[in-house]
Amino acid sequence: MIEDxxxxxxLAAVAAYACAGGTDYGAGFWDxxxxxAERGKRPRWLIDHAMEPVWETNNVWLIFVLVITWTGFxxxxxxxxxxxxxxxxxxxxxxxxxxxxxxxRKPTRRLARRRVYGAAFAxxxxxxxxxxxxxxxxxxxGRVAPGTKASADAWSNGTSVITGLLTVAATAFxxxxxxxxxxxxxxxxxLVGYFRLRAWCxxxxxxxxxxxxLAVTHNDAPYVYDGLTSGVSLALVLVAVVSALxxxxxxxxxxxxxxxxxxxxxxxxxxxxxxxxxxPYLIPTSLTVSQAAGASTTLRWLMLVxxxxxxxxxxPLVLLYRLDTxxxxxxxxxxxxxxxxxxxxxxNP
Amino acid sequence: MHSAIDHLLADxxxxxxxxxxxxxxxxxxxxxxxxxGVALPAITLLMHYRGLRKGDAVAxxxxxxxxxxxxxxxxxxxxxxxxxxxxFGLLWPGMMGRWGDVFGLGxxxxxxxxxLEAILIAIYLYGWRRLNPWTHFWxxxxxxxxxxxxxxxxxxxxxxxxxxxxxxxxxxxxxxNVNVRQAVFTPMFGPExxxxxxxxxxxxxxxxxxVYAVGLLRGRRDRYHRLGFTVPFSVAAILTPVQFMLGDxxxxxxxHQQPVKFAAAExxxxxxxxxxxxxxxxxxxDGTISGGIKIPQLDSILAGFSPDTKVTGLTSVPASDRPTAxxxxxxxxxxxxxxxxxxxxxxxxxxxxxxxxxxxxxxxxRWFLRCAALAGAACLVTVECGWITTEVGRxxxxxxxxxxxxxxxxxxxxxxxxxMFGLVVVVYALVFGSFLAVLLKMSRRWRLAxxxxxxxxxxxxxxxxxxxxxxxxxxxGGRDRGDE
Numbered sequence: 001m002i003e004d005x006x007x008x009x010x011l012a013a014v015a016a017y018a019c020a021g022g023t024d025y026g027a028g029f030w031d032x033x034x035x036x037a038e039r040g041k042r043p044r045w046l047i048d049h050a051m052e053p054v055w056e057t058n059n060v061w062l063i064f065v066l067v068i069t070w071t072g073f074x075x076x077x078x079x080x081x082x083x084x085x086x087x088x089x090x091x092x093x094x095x096x097x098x099x100x101x102x103x104x105r106k107p108t109r110r111l112a113r114r115r116v117y118g119a120a121f122a123x124x125x126x127x128x129x130x131x132x133x134x135x136x137x138x139x140x141x142g143r144v145a146p147g148t149k150a151s152a153d154a155w156s157n158g159t160s161v162i163t164g165l166l167t168v169a170a171t172a173f174x175x176x177x178x179x180x181x182x183x184x185x186x187x188x189x190x191l192v193g194y195f196r197l198r199a200w201c202x203x204x205x206x207x208x209x210x211x212x213x214l215a216v217t218h219n220d221a222p223y224v225y226d227g228l229t230s231g232v233s234l235a236l237v238l239v240a241v242v243s244a245l246x247x248x249x250x251x252x253x254x255x256x257x258x259x260x261x262x263x264x265x266x267x268x269x270x271x272x273x274x275x276x277x278x279x280p281y282l283i284p285t286s287l288t289v290s291q292a293a294g295a296s297t298t299l300r301w302l303m304l305v306x307x308x309x310x311x312x313x314x315x316p317l318v319l320l321y322r323l324d325t326x327x328x329x330x331x332x333x334x335x336x337x338x339x340x341x342x343x344x345x346x347x348n349p
Numbered sequence: 350m351h352s353a354i355d356h357l358l359a360d361x362x363x364x365x366x367x368x369x370x371x372x373x374x375x376x377x378x379x380x381x382x383x384x385x386g387v388a389l390p391a392i393t394l395l396m397h398y399r400g401l402r403k404g405d406a407v408a409x410x411x412x413x414x415x416x417x418x419x420x421x422x423x424x425x426x427x428x429x430x431x432x433x434x435x436x437f438g439l440l441w442p443g444m445m446g447r448w449g450d451v452f453g454l455g456x457x458x459x460x461x462x463x464x465l466e467a468i469l470i471a472i473y474l475y476g477w478r479r480l481n482p483w484t485h486f487w488x489x490x491x492x493x494x495x496x497x498x499x500x501x502x503x504x505x506x507x508x509x510x511x512x513x514x515x516x517x518x519x520x521x522x523x524x525x526n527v528n529v530r531q532a533v534f535t536p537m538f539g540p541e542x543x544x545x546x547x548x549x550x551x552x553x554x555x556x557x558x559x560v561y562a563v564g565l566l567r568g569r570r571d572r573y574h575r576l577g578f579t580v581p582f583s584v585a586a587i588l589t590p591v592q593f594m595l596g597d598x599x600x601x602x603x604x605h606q607q608p609v610k611f612a613a614a615e616x617x618x619x620x621x622x623x624x625x626x627x628x629x630x631x632x633x634x635d636g637t638i639s640g641g642i643k644i645p646q647l648d649s650i651l652a653g654f655s656p657d658t659k660v661t662g663l664t665s666v667p668a669s670d671r672p673t674a675x676x677x678x679x680x681x682x683x684x685x686x687x688x689x690x691x692x693x694x695x696x697x698x699x700x701x702x703x704x705x706x707x708x709x710x711x712x713x714x715r716w717f718l719r720c721a722a723l724a725g726a727a728c729l730v731t732v733e734c735g736w737i738t739t740e741v742g743r744x745x746x747x748x749x750x751x752x753x754x755x756x757x758x759x760x761x762x763x764x765x766x767x768x769m770f771g772l773v774v775v776v777y778a779l780v781f782g783s784f785l786a787v788l789l790k791m792s793r794r795w796r797l798a799x800x801x802x803x804x805x806x807x808x809x810x811x812x813x814x815x816x817x818x819x820x821x822x823x824x825x826g827g828r829d830r831g832d833e
Contacts, residue, residue, distance in 0.1 A: 053475040056427050057467045060460070066434045067460040070445045071453030078446030081438025085761045089769050092435040093776055096428045100780040103424030104787050107417070109794075117783070150761050294450025295527035301454050309461035316468045329475035332417055336477065337410075338798045 002300055003293035006072040007282070009306060011275040013068060015268040017061035019174065022167075022267060024055045026175015028098065028125020029168065030198060031118065037111060043179075044118070046191050048106065050182035053329040055102065057320060059095075071302055073292040075146055076282050084138060085150035087131040094128035097121070106331070129171050130164040131155075137163025140278070141221040145286035158216040166209050170267055173202040177247060177263040181256035185327060196251045199263075203248055223284040227277025236273035240266040361755035367766035368440040368758050371773060373740075375432055378777050380736055381729055382426040387500055387546070388553035389419050390470065391493040392581050397486055399580070411577050413477060414795060415557070418788060420474045425784050427467070429777075440766075443757035444747050451516050451524050451532050452509040459502025466495035497546060504545050508538035511739065512606050513748050536606045540599035544735075547592045552732055554585030555694075556725030560792070562718045573799075579711070582721060586698035593695050596688070603742075604652045607749065608661035609670075610742035613677035614684040615648050620662040624648040629685050634674040636664070672744045683737035690727045690734075697724060 027047045034040030034047075070077040081088060101121030108114050137160040138144060144154050154160075176199035183191035217225045227233050243266035250259035280288045293299065323329050393415040400408030434456075437445050445453075473489035480488070509515075515532030516524035561578035604611040611617075617624055618636040626648040630641020649658040663671050672680065697720050704712040711717065747754045759766075 053471045056424060057464070057471055059427060059431065060464045060467050063431060063434055063463065064460045066438070067453065067456045070437065070449040071457055072450070074446050074449030074453070077438055077449060078442040081435075081445075082442045082760060085439060085759065085765070088435060089439050092432050092439070093772060095431050095435075096776055096780060099424050099428035099431075100783070103421050104780075104783050107421060107787050107791055109790075150765075294453075295525070297527045297529055298450040298454055301529045302457055305454065305457045305461065309464070313461060313465050313468065316465060316472070320468045320472055323472060323476070328479045329472065330478040331420075331475055332413055332477050334794075334798075337414055337417055337795060338802065 002296055002303065003072070003289050005303060006068065006293070006299050007275075007289045009303070010065065010068045010072065011272060013061055013065045014275075015271040017058075017065055018167075018170070018271050019264045019267050020054075020058035020061055022129065022171040023174045023178045024051055024058050025125045025129045025168075025171035026173065027051050027179060028102075028122050028175075029172045030175055030179065030195070032122035032126055037115065042188065042191060043194060046179060046183055046186060046188060046195075049186060049331075050179060051102070052106070052331055053324050054320065055099075057317070059099070062095075068302070072294055072299055073282060073289075074294050076287060076292045079144060079146045079148065079283065079287065080135070080139065083144040083148040083150055083154050084135040086152070087135045087138075087155045091128050091131040091135075094124035094131065098124040098128060125171075126168060129167045132164075133167025134160040134164035136167075137161070137221075139283050140217070140224040140274070142223060142284045142286065144283055146283075157220060159213075159220045162209065162213045162216050166206065166213060169202055169206045169209055170270075173199060173206055173244075174263055174267060176202055177251065177256075177259050180251060180254075181260050184254065184256050185325065192254065192256075196254075199251055199259075200248055203244060206244070221284075223281070224274065224277050227279070228273060231276075233273040233277040236269045236276065240269035240273065243269065362758060363763040364761060364766050365755050365758050367763055367770050369754070371766060371770045372436055372440055374770070375429065375436060375773060375777070376736070377733060378781060379426070379429040379433060380732055382422060382429065384549035384552035384556070384729075384732060385419070385422050386426045387496040388493075388550040389415065389422070389557070390473070390489070390496065391550065392553060392557060392584060393419065394486070394489055394492065395584070396576075396580055397489070401482055401486055405576075407573050407576055411573070416474050416477065417791065419470070421784065421787060423470055423474075425780065429780075432773075439761075440759055441747065441757045442759050444752060447752065448513075448524065448748055451527050452506050452513070454529055455502040455505035455509070455533055457502070458505070459499045462495050462498035462502060466492060466499060469495060500546055500549075501542065504542045505533045505535075505538055507739070508535045508541045509533070510747065511535075511541075511610075511743055511749050512537040513751050537602060540595070540602040541739075544592070544595045544599045547588050547595055548732065548735065551585040551588040551592055551694075552725070552728035554581040554588070555721075555728045558582035558585065559722045559725030562722040566715065566718045566722060575711075578721070582701065583705075585724075586701045589691075589694045589698040593691055596691055601652065604660070607742070609663060609666055609672075610680070611652070612661055612663045612665075613672045613680045613742050614738060615660070616677055616681045617648065617660050617662045618664055620659065620665050622649055622659050623656050624652075624658075624660040626651065627681070629682060632674045632678050632681065669745070670750075672742065676741050676744050680738055680742045683734040683741070687731045687734035687738065690731045694724060694727070697721065 027050065031040075031044055031047050034043040066077075069080070097120045101117045101119070101124065105114050105117035105121060108117060134155045138155040138157065140163070141157060141159045143157065148154065176195045180192055180195040180199060183189075183195055214225075228237060243262045247259045247262040247266065250256070250262060278284055280290070282289055282292050320329075393412050396408050396415065397412040399405055400410075400412055469489065469492050473485070473492065476485045476488065509532055512535045513532075514535045515528040515530070517526045519525045558578050558581040561574045562582075564574040565578060600611070600614075603614070615624075616627055616630065616632040616638060618632070618638075623646050625646060626644045627638060628642040628644070630638050630643075632638055646656040649656050649660055652658050652660055663677060671677075697717075700712055700717060701721075704710060743749055745753050745755070747757045
């Protein structure tokens with residue numbers, strides 16, 4: 001019973017990371033394809049300013065997913081990290097390069113250096129979600145079971161590749177939708193059209209990939225395929241599709257506030273639908289939620305900690321997003337860090 | 350070192366050595382940022398408070414600059430910390446698979462605390478310009494608490510690995526009857542926690558003060574440098590004697606709770622009374638000790654306040670259940686270096702305290718500033734040493750007396766791990782190198798700007814001078830957009 005609750009919380013955390021972290025990966029993707037230093041200057045300026053205050057917070061969802069996994073479902077954690085060794089190791093390296101690249105680009109002035117840091121940030125923004133997606137896709141195929149040793153087959157099969165690509169496309173979609181909204185917020189009219197076009201394009205790519213994905217997973221990941229194409233999961237997927245289409249329409253009318261909500265909704269619903277399709281398995285079809293569950297005392301404590309934390313973290317999180325979307329959060333400029341105020345005179349001239 | 354490597358190769362699976370090296374390297378790198386992650390917000394808030402309270406523009410400038418540094422440092426800390434969570438699975442899946450539900454809860458607390466910290470730090474770092482000054486300060490004020498809560502989680506997990514409690518083993522050796530409270534509050538938790546918290550605060554204090562000590566030594570004896578030096582240095586100096594006592598107390602806790610680790614730290618070979626203390630020196634596999642300074646009886650006295658105290662030796666357990674002679678020597682040196690530096694820092698703190706009480710001023714000697722400039726680096730060395738003492742002293746166990754490191758290691762091939770190790774070393778070298786380069790650039794840029802300001806060439810950028818309150822939109826937009 002309690003393990004089901006923990007599984008739901010885990011799924012919610014995965015969905016939250018897919019949406020929050022995904023948006024930032026998407027911003028990195030658009031940074032990557034923004035073109036040369038001159039042509040990409042304005043999009044990159046927007047990406048920098050939009051991501052800056054929130055990307056670290058968004059990244060914490062991932063840590064949270066890991067912690068719930070190893071505390072709540074130790075065997076699941078052991079199995080995933082043993083079987084999916086390489087993609088997860090590369091994703092970890094990607095996370096370092098991405099965060100460091102982004103953080104170091106900001107205070108750097110020289111163009112050549114900014115390029116290097118920017119490239120590290122942008123390329124790893126593409127690779128990290130791909131590897132994470134590929135690992136998830138590999139799990140869905142049932143190639144992995146407790147005790148499986150690391151092998152390339154576990155994550156380089158058709159389903160893994162298509163899931164990885166879908167993940168990248170979904171992040172690009174989210175990123176573009178949010179950047180459209182940010183462009184309006186920062187009063188950069190030219191960028192509204194720029195990112196809106198990219199949101200539509202990535203939605204188109206997502207649709208194509210989803211169709212290919214259906215064909216690939218039909219035989220390769222039958223359990224999840226059957227789950228997704230029937231019952232509640234199917235309903236959720238359909239709502240997600242409607243939601244994604246609504247996003248496209250809302251963007252056309254530049255109702256960017258609503259578009260953000262529907263875009264997040266569509267991605268989150270797909271994640272939830274996938275979770276439902278896997279029921280009762282954490283890894284189809286070898287590890288169920290109850291088989292993987294840790295000690296029930298710990299699970300109850302984990303839920304208690306989670307409830308307390310939601311109460312504590314919720315309000316500040318809302319505050320952060322509100323302050324951010326209202327443009328209250330601004331980085332310190334060079335002028336703020338200079339001293340032109342009195343008090344700097346030497347004591348013994 | 351070679352005998353250690355041979356030993357490892359002989360004993361464990363081949364992937365054990367690269368897994369350990371990778372873990373050691375990434376953790377040793379990350380731990381250098383930990384003091385700042387935990388304590389820099391607190392020190393900055395202190396300066397910020399002073400600035401607001403006294404209307405002190407210099408203090409506010411320092412706080413703003415420290416915020417700018419924090420923004421970069423926090424980011425690097427986050428990503429190197431995330432790597433460690435991955436490594437629990439990538440390197441030690443056996444430990445997490447069996448013990449994750451027993452000791453993982455601490456990490457749960459840590460993750461949420463860290464979440465809160467990330468949110469508040471974002472508001473703090475990016476709130477300087479537009480938030481009301483005091484609102485901004487109050488929103489930042491919980492930061493040290495979240496940092497302490499995060500440290501609680503991590504140290505609880507580490508203390509559990511050293512003195513595991515809160516479970517019983519069933520027939521097949523799996524933990525059952527988990528008692529979460531016992532698993533979180535293990536015997537080593539209290540001593541480790543306070544030693545850690547005070548240690549990181551004073552490290553951050555000495556490092557920050559060290560930057561301004563260098564400036565003072567180079568003749569920049571203005572109020573800016575004095576303030577930047579005095580505030581963090583005072584915090585660190587007050588905590589130094591406290592840390593000395595806490596260090597003494599944790600050593601005694603180890604003596605009681607992990608006698609074999611204590612034996613390694615003090616290179617005690619045979620159990621006995623009237624045990625001498627060795628300052629440095631090297632333990633050989635046959636139990637002899639070469640080099641070092643021998644002080645008769647002292648180890649027994651330190652451990653139990655009497656020469657009659659019985660100290661457990663390494664040979665009290667089979668060779669396979671204790672650190673090797675080389676590992677013991679490493680632990681011993683780490684421990685002795687930490688204690689030596691700690692004692693020297695106490696002297697430095699006393700020197701400072703004496704002059705402050707007598708004259709309300711810094712000691713006049715340049716040697717004081719030279720020592721203060723070195724104190725930060727020395728503190729970072731002690732952080733590494735403390736960590737080596739804890740972790741190498743625990744060998745060969747990953748969960749003390751319950752699971753060996755070799756049982757926990759991943760099944761991934763050694764060659765893959767070595768390749769990953771190489772990649773990580775290159776990436777970390779680049780990241781940390783760039784991080785330092787960026788910090789130095791920032792500091793240089795500020796210094797040049799300050800010197801320009803003194804010389805009266807402040808023509809540009811004046812409109813951004815007041816960080817608070819709404820600013821003229823056109824100016825902000827124009828500059829922000831054109832500056833990149």
